[in-house]
Amino acid sequence: xxxxxxxxxxxxxxxxxxxxxxxxxxxxxxxxxxxxxxxxxxxxxxxxxxxxxxxxxxxxxxxxxxxxxxxxxxxxxxxxxxxxxxxxxxxxxxxxxxxxxxxxxxxxxxxxxxxxxxxxxxxxxxxxxxxxxxxxxxxxxxxxxxxxxxxxxxxxxxxxxxxxxxxxxxxxxxxxxxxxxxxxxxxxxxxxxxxxxxxxxxxxxxxxxxxxxxxxxxxxxxxxxxxxxxxxxxxxxxxxxxxxxxxxxxxxxxxxxxxxxxxxxxxxxxxxxxxxxxxxxxxxxxxxxxxxxxxxxxxxxxxxxxxxxxxxxxxxxxxxxxxxxxxxxxxxxxxxxxxxxxxxxxxxxxxxxxxxxxxxxxxxxxxxxxxxxxxxxxxxxxxxxxxxxxxxxxxxxxxxxxxx
Amino acid sequence: xxxxxxxxxxxxxxxxxxxxxxxxxxxxxxxxxxxxxxxxxxxxxxxxxxxxxxxxxxxxxxxxxxxxxxxxxxxxxxxxxxxxxxxxxxxxxxxxxxxxxxxxxxxxxxxxxxxxxxxxxxxxxxxxxxxxxxxxxxxxxxxxxxxxxxxxxxxxxxxxxxxxxxxxxxxxxxxxxxxxxxxxxxxxxxxxxxxxxxxxxxxxxxxxxxxxxxxxxxxxxxxxxxxxxxxxxxxxxxxxxxxxxxxxxxxxxxxxxxxxxxxxxxxxxxxxxxxxxxxxxxxxxxxxxxxxxxxxxxxxxxxxxxxxxxxxxxxxxxxxxxxxxxxxxxxxxxxxxxxxxxxxxxxxxxxxxxxxxxxxxxxxxxxxxxxxxxxxxxxxxxxxxxxxxxxxxxxxxxxxxxxx
Numbered sequence: 175x176x177x178x179x180x181x182x183x184x185x186x187x188x189x190x191x192x193x194x195x196x197x198x199x200x201x202x203x204x205x206x207x208x209x210x211x212x213x214x215x216x217x218x219x220x221x222x223x224x225x226x227x228x229x230x231x232x233x234x235x236x237x238x239x240x241x242x243x244x245x246x247x248x249x250x251x252x253x254x255x256x257x258x259x260x261x262x263x264x265x266x267x268x269x270x271x272x273x274x275x276x277x278x279x280x281x282x283x284x285x286x287x288x289x290x291x292x293x294x295x296x297x298x299x300x301x302x303x304x305x306x307x308x309x310x311x312x313x314x315x316x317x318x319x320x321x322x323x324x325x326x327x328x329x330x331x332x333x334x335x336x337x338x339x340x341x342x343x344x345x346x347x348x349x350x351x352x353x354x355x356x357x358x359x360x361x362x363x364x365x366x367x368x369x370x371x372x373x374x375x376x377x378x379x380x381x382x383x384x385x386x387x388x389x390x391x392x393x394x395x396x397x398x399x400x401x402x403x404x405x406x407x408x409x410x411x412x413x414x415x416x417x418x419x420x421x422x423x424x425x426x427x428x429x430x431x432x433x434x435x436x437x438x439x440x441x442x443x444x445x446x447x448x449x450x451x452x453x454x455x456x457x458x459x460x461x462x463x464x465x466x467x468x469x470x471x472x473x474x475x476x477x478x479x480x481x482x483x484x485x486x487x488x489x490x491x492x493x494x495x496x497x498x499x500x501x502x503x504x505x506x507x508x509x510x511x512x513x514x515x516x517x518x519x520x521x522x523x524x525x526x527x528x529x530x531x532x533x534x535x536x537x538x539x540x541x542x543x544x545x546x547x548x549x550x551x552x553x554x555x556x557x558x559x560x561x562x563x564x565x566x567x568x569x570x571x572x573x574x575x576x577x578x
Numbered sequence: 579x580x581x582x583x584x585x586x587x588x589x590x591x592x593x594x595x596x597x598x599x600x601x602x603x604x605x606x607x608x609x610x611x612x613x614x615x616x617x618x619x620x621x622x623x624x625x626x627x628x629x630x631x632x633x634x635x636x637x638x639x640x641x642x643x644x645x646x647x648x649x650x651x652x653x654x655x656x657x658x659x660x661x662x663x664x665x666x667x668x669x670x671x672x673x674x675x676x677x678x679x680x681x682x683x684x685x686x687x688x689x690x691x692x693x694x695x696x697x698x699x700x701x702x703x704x705x706x707x708x709x710x711x712x713x714x715x716x717x718x719x720x721x722x723x724x725x726x727x728x729x730x731x732x733x734x735x736x737x738x739x740x741x742x743x744x745x746x747x748x749x750x751x752x753x754x755x756x757x758x759x760x761x762x763x764x765x766x767x768x769x770x771x772x773x774x775x776x777x778x779x780x781x782x783x784x785x786x787x788x789x790x791x792x793x794x795x796x797x798x799x800x801x802x803x804x805x806x807x808x809x810x811x812x813x814x815x816x817x818x819x820x821x822x823x824x825x826x827x828x829x830x831x832x833x834x835x836x837x838x839x840x841x842x843x844x845x846x847x848x849x850x851x852x853x854x855x856x857x858x859x860x861x862x863x864x865x866x867x868x869x870x871x872x873x874x875x876x877x878x879x880x881x882x883x884x885x886x887x888x889x890x891x892x893x894x895x896x897x898x899x900x901x902x903x904x905x906x907x908x909x910x911x912x913x914x915x916x917x918x919x920x921x922x923x924x925x926x927x928x929x930x931x932x933x934x935x936x937x938x939x940x941x942x943x944x945x946x947x948x949x950x951x952x953x954x955x956x957x958x959x960x961x962x963x964x965x966x967x968x969x970x971x972x973x974x975x976x977x978x979x980x981x982x
Contacts, residue, residue: 177582178581178582178585181582181585181586181588181589182585182749184585184589185585185588185589185592185749185753186749188589188592188593188596188753189592189716189749189752189753189756190716192592192596192753192756192757192760193715193716193756195760195763311597312593312594312597345586345589345590345593348593349589349592349593349596352593352596352597353596356596356599356760356764359599359764360760360763360764360767362866363764363767363768363771364767365865365866366771366864366865366866366867366868366869367767367770367771367774369864369865369866369869370771370774370775370778370866370868370869371774371778373860373861373864373869374775374778374779374782374823374826374860375778376860377782377826377829377830377860378778378781378782378829381829381830419778422778422781425781425782425785425829426781426785428833429832429833429834430833456777456778456780456781457777460770460773460777461769461770461773462766462769462770462773462774463770464770464774465770465773465774465777
């Protein structure tokens with residue numbers, strides 16, 4: 175491939191990398207493109223975390239044939255190493271310089287950096303040529319290192335990496351750095367968003383629900399049902415974000431009614447039902463898709479398929495699908511978990527109760543999806559049991575609160 | 579510049595575009611790079627909204643000399659046009675094809691598209707060559723159109739756009755499309771996040787605060803003070819996101835105390851003070867910077883500079899700076915707005931009260947920043963007056979609620 179073709183390819187790679195917003199997919203994609211671009215047999219991608227490098231991905235055509243893909247760098251997973259100039263990737267991370275090494279075993283003893291042959295020894299592999307490239311952002315910050323191993327000559331031989339291509343690979347690594355930085359920022363923002371929604375939703379329900387895990391569980395059940403109904407990954411994520419706010423309107427119901435022990439009078443129950451319309455009023459008129467969904471869910475999650483629910487007695491397809499999904503998840507969680515006034519219903523009995531509600535309380539399609547997702551539902555049920563609160567970071571702080 | 583240099587430049591542009599995350603800056607940058615790349619005297623960038631094209635930016639070196647920059651496309655601002663094949667940009671948006679037109683006034687009458695000379699007539703300008711390029715995402719979707727006007731030959735003449743560069747410009751436009759799409763998604767996500775925080779914070783304070791605008795105003799005051807203290811744009815944004823949650827802990831204070839008319843007993847006041855530690859418990863242990871900030875603020879916004887505040891009687895630099903900022907904003911808003919038990923203090927008198935609190939209740943540096951930001955504070959005060967609730971979309975729904 176001549177230089178012009180390489181350059182054209184480089185811009186195409188830039189577009190492909192920028193288009194991938196999932197961090198894990200992006201890491202794989204960066205290394206694959208860099209290897210393909212340089213005809214490298216293998217490679218490793220490290221990201222920088224403060225004064226450390228974290229191993230992220232390794233790929234190796236020769237070893238994956240021998241060991242099966244995914245196994246070539248297993249021992250490295252979750253490993254970090256300090257950034258010092260004595261290792262090759264550390265040197266590049268510290269200096270921002272490219273290292274183009276014809277033979278890993280012929281590095282002069284006078285060099286600051288040394289080749290670590292652990293990978294070779296463990297895998298019975300022979301590293302020869304190496305190209306170690308910094309992933310630099312626009313401002314010059316190194317956010318990762320690409321280490322490419324064994325350039326192929328196309329005739330079965332291993333050759334040094336072509337010096338002429340160094341600036342191109344550096345450019346590829348910069349495009350990768352920007353794409354990765356963007357994807358990580360988006361990921362962090364989404365995590366912060368989800369964490370915030372969860373915390374505020376938990377706080378809002380704090381007066382009448384014993385444990386914070388209810389919100390967590392209910393939203394995970396909802397997402398599992400949505401997935402089983404064929405929602406896209408984005409759609410599932412939106413249900414996950416929107417469902418925690420289903421009972422947000424309880425904030426507008428007075429302590430006297432919300433915390434009353436025993437049965438509510440008709441008049442009190444009428445007040446209690448208002449949490450649906452109050453929730454809708456809180457979430458009304460938003461532009462964000464996730465809040466529009468929350469609005470639907472808050473308003474309609476107590477409607478029933480046969481029209482016997484509240485606040486409007488809507489039925490079947492007049493109830494938004496999001497609310498029909500959450501109705502199943504919410505009732506299932508209420509049945510299967512402990513409340514101050516009742517013991518938990520055993521898992522299988524609660525599942526049976528949901529099945530029996532199909533066509534009456536629930537949309538039969540949502541119940542079918544619930545059934546389809548039962549393995550996932552059960553693992554959520556187990557992981558987030560009522561006693562597990564403390565082990566989940568998000569909800570760890572909540573038991574310290576004293577209820578009013 | 580030869581093709582190789584052009585290609586190198588193209589990858590640099592790709593990196594520059596991907597690095598810009600502010601949508602408005604990015605729109606300007608895309609057009610500027612595309613014009614520079616093609617030596618175009620002027621250009622216009624449209625984005626697609628459903629079946630319409632929205633005018634976004636126009637740049638023209640000749641007209642900006644004559645009219646002053648920023649005035650060259652003024653009449654176009656906020657204008658949209660339907661996507662039909664009869665206009666040049668509409669044709670490109672609809673078909674995804676590049677149009678390379680040597681002379682705008684010599685388009686054959688048999689062509690599907692026509693040149694609209696309104697811009698030329700209004701500005702006494704003469705368009706000759708045109709290059710109209712679709713901004714295509716990876717999946718082929720056209721999300722905008724770049725219209726480049728009058729290629730310069732470097733000797734003062736206008737020439738047709740070089741056909742050889744068409745694929746390069748198309749590639750540049752694709753890089754731009756991906757960057758723009760990413761920036762818009764991030765923008766939408768941030769908006770959704772802010773909207774959600776605001777709504778939930780408003781809901782949480784709903785029991786004891788008359789109007790939702792308090793939260794809105796208080797967070798804007800806090801951001802204005804942070805800005806005057808020299809915070810970066812990111813830092814200001816974080817204060818804006820974090821401050822609405824300062825009183826979230828009131829959710830854990832019972833109606834009996836929170837809604838009691840008249841003075842609280844010592845014991846009741848001790849309960850009331852717990853809203854700081856309850857808020858901190860809700861927000862504790864989060865990873866997201868904005869939530870860590872909310873935690874600090876919730877816990878310490880009632881501490882005072884001289885150590886006479888609560889919950890811990892911390893003083894001076896022991897109080898997080900975020901909480902010192904919010905303390906000023908919160909007290910100023912409480913003073914200057916109406917409450918069910920008091921009329922509002924006039925603006926100037928409330929400002930005076932803040933100044934008098936410097937070194938006692940408040941950090942003198944925060945009061946100085948408050949003073950420095952006074953013009954901005956006053957415009958927030960005016961725009962979000964207690965009576966203005968209905969005009970702000972976010973809070974429009976809130977007055978419909980009935981308080982418990």
